[in-house]
Amino acid sequence: MRAALQDREPGGGRIRQQQEAAILEAAERVFARGGFQGATMVDIAQEAGLSKSNVHYYFGTKADIYRAVLANILRLWLAETDRITPGADPREALSHYIRAKMRLTAERPEASRVFANEVLHGAPEIGDFLRGTLRRLVAEKAAVIEGWIERGRIAAVDPVHLFISLWALTQTYADFEVQVCALLGRPALGGADYRRATAHVLNLLLRGCGLDGGVVSEDVRKEMPDA
Amino acid sequence: MRAALQDREPGGGRIRQQQEAAILEAAERVFARGGFQGATMVDIAQEAGLSKSNVHYYFGTKADIYRAVLANILRLWLAETDRITPGADPREALSHYIRAKMRLTAERPEASRVFANEVLHGAPEIGDFLRGTLRRLVAEKAAVIEGWIERGRIAAVDPVHLFISLWALTQTYADFEVQVCALLGRPALGGADYRRATAHVLNLLLRGCGLDGGVVSEDVRKEMPDA
DNA sequence: GTCTATACGTTGATAGAC
DNA sequence: GTCTATCAACGTATAGAC
Numbered sequence: 001m002r003a004a005l006q007d008r009e010p011g012g013g014r015i016r017q018q019q020e021a022a023i024l025e026a027a028e029r030v031f032a033r034g035g036f037q038g039a040t041m042v043d044i045a046q047e048a049g050l051s052k053s054n055v056h057y058y059f060g061t062k063a064d065i066y067r068a069v070l071a072n073i074l075r076l077w078l079a080e081t082d083r084i085t086p087g088a089d090p091r092e093a094l095s096h097y098i099r100a101k102m103r104l105t106a107e108r109p110e111a112s113r114v115f116a117n118e119v120l121h122g123a124p125e126i127g128d129f130l131r132g133t134l135r136r137l138v139a140e141k142a143a144v145i146e147g148w149i150e151r152g153r154i155a156a157v158d159p160v161h162l163f164i165s166l167w168a169l170t171q172t173y174a175d176f177e178v179q180v181c182a183l184l185g186r187p188a189l190g191g192a193d194y195r196r197a198t199a200h201v202l203n204l205l206l207r208g209c210g211l212d213g214g215v216v217s218e219d220v221r222k223e224m225p226d227a
Numbered sequence: 228m229r230a231a232l233q234d235r236e237p238g239g240g241r242i243r244q245q246q247e248a249a250i251l252e253a254a255e256r257v258f259a260r261g262g263f264q265g266a267t268m269v270d271i272a273q274e275a276g277l278s279k280s281n282v283h284y285y286f287g288t289k290a291d292i293y294r295a296v297l298a299n300i301l302r303l304w305l306a307e308t309d310r311i312t313p314g315a316d317p318r319e320a321l322s323h324y325i326r327a328k329m330r331l332t333a334e335r336p337e338a339s340r341v342f343a344n345e346v347l348h349g350a351p352e353i354g355d356f357l358r359g360t361l362r363r364l365v366a367e368k369a370a371v372i373e374g375w376i377e378r379g380r381i382a383a384v385d386p387v388h389l390f391i392s393l394w395a396l397t398q399t400y401a402d403f404e405v406q407v408c409a410l411l412g413r414p415a416l417g418g419a420d421y422r423r424a425t426a427h428v429l430n431l432l433l434r435g436c437g438l439d440g441g442v443v444s445e446d447v448r449k450e451m452p453d454a
Numbered sequence: 455g456t457c458t459a460t461a462c463g464t465t466g467a468t469a470g471a472c
Numbered sequence: 473g474t475c476t477a478t479c480a481a482c483g484t485a486t487a488g489a490c
Contacts (some may be wrong), residue, residue: 007480010292013473015287015473015474016473016474019474023255031303031347033349034264034348035262035264035265035347036265037261037262037265038262038263038265038348039265040262040464040465040466041465041466041467042464042465050475051475051476052465052466053305053467053468053475053476053477054467054474054475054476056467056468057474057475057476058474060467060468061467062465062466072279091397091453096288101229113347116343116402116403117262117344117347117348119259119402119403119405119406120262120340120343120344120347120403121259121261121262121265121344122404122405123406123409126348127405127409130405130406130409130410131249131409134406134409134410135409135410135412138410142367153452157427157430158423158427160410160411161423161424161427162427163410164399164400164403164406164407164410165396165398165399165427165428165431166398167403168396168398169392169395169396171395172392172394172395173391174348175343175346176343176346176347176391176394176395178346178349178350178354178357179346179350179357179361179391180391182354182358182361182362183278183349183357183361183362183365183387183390183391185362187389196385196388197388199461200385200388200389201382201392201434203384204384204431204432204435205431206484207434207435207437208432208434208435240455242455242456243455243456246456266483267482267483268483268484268485269482269483277457278458279458279483279484280457280458280459280485280486281456281457281458283484283485283486284455284456284458285456285459287485288484288485289483289484289485380462
């Protein structure tokens with residue numbers, strides 16, 4: 001992985017740590033709104049309650065901020081595949097991962113949009129991550145799923161395309177939120193909408209893997225209280 | 228729908244028509260690469276083989292070009308739902324639509340990316356279209372699907388979420404192409420990749436609707452010759 | 455009708471003040 | 473160590489030339 005995407009070392013005084021955290025939080029919102037080019041240092045500074053020049057003091061360039069935001073997001077993304085193991089129950093493991101991914105989408109939609117924008121425009125910053133770390137992780141998990149298929153525990157599905165589908169189905173509720181809201185006639189997506197979406201995606205993917213018997217909506221309700 | 232998104236009237240001399248077409252084609256590529264903010268008039272002009280100022284002559288502002296590009300794309304998007312009718316065979320109708328959407332994704336990935344970028348950033352230009360024309364169309368088709376469900380022809384699935392899923396599953400191969408390529412270890416997506424993806428998405432969605440019996444890959448091969 | 459030289463505003467970054 | 477006044481470059485749009 002490129003050094004550029006490693007987490008910055010948490011050195012510096014108390015003021016620095018606090019200001020940098022504020023800048024990163026603000027930047028995630030601003031980048032989510034307009035992408036890298038659409039975001040200006042003035043926007044980020046205002047959102048963080050600082051002057052433009054002061055932001056330049058803590059992070060040298062706009063690209064530095066952008067990379068730091070992406071690094072935060074990627075760390076978040078990777079942490080949820082751990083239950084997909086050879087010995088696990090496929091239905092339980094997949095359900096857990098789908099729910100986790102959907103919860104992440106509901107709780108951090110801006111993070112999802114920053115990531116989507118980056119990949120949409122050719123992943124100039126995280127291309128190496130996608131071809132390296134992520135590819136290895138997916139290959140490893142795909143092997144697990146292939147094992148399930150060979151032992152007849154789930155239907156024959158291309159595991160890599162299954163991951164692609166899973167991410168598309170969940171992240172679309174953050175990335176295309178405006179369109180989803182328009183179609184559902186909602187001003188914004190609430191807890192009830194996400195519970196319904198989760199049940200829908202679970203049904204689709206589990207049935208797609210030959211794991212019949214839809215999910216009862218009560219299962220979902222427990223995990224996703226109103227936001 | 229906003230006047231801004233109607234097609235421009237095709238008046239003007241031969242030179243104008245030809246230059247405008249060249250600009251729009253170039254602009255779609257440039258907007259796909261960097262979004263609205265990421266695209267500059269210089270980029271568009273160079274890609275079209277004109278001077279920056281000359282582009283300003285044919286289209287007043289960058290926003291005018293952007294809206295014209297979006298109008299082209301939306302016209303493309305809407306034309307494929309016509310087989311979803313109350314009397315149709317659900318399996319046949321859905322398969323046809325999924326294949327058509329996937330073919331569109333394969334043939335016009337830049338168009339998909341321009342649309343994705345627009346929605347990702349809050350749909351500032353096509354918001355009214357999404358809440359108006361598109362919502363009405365989806366409501367109409369959703370009613371058809373509800374009818375199929377009531378008559379027991381397909382499993383109980385939320386029709387609006389089904390459309391959301393269908394779009395997510397197909398468009399992800401254009402919008403997140405870089406990521407897909409990284410995971411598949413390909414430099415770019417070719418005809419074989421798209422055939423495999425189509426078969427996968429068909430299986431997932433048809434099984435999700437309780438329409439069992441996966442699609443044979445030969446069915447797909449006929450419709451998607453190598454690009 | 456077609457194309458170009460020019461002006462104006464914004465943006466990212468730095469040299470310098472506290 | 474923290475913050476700000478200033479600069480150089482870029483990008484859009486228009487007034488004007490052919």
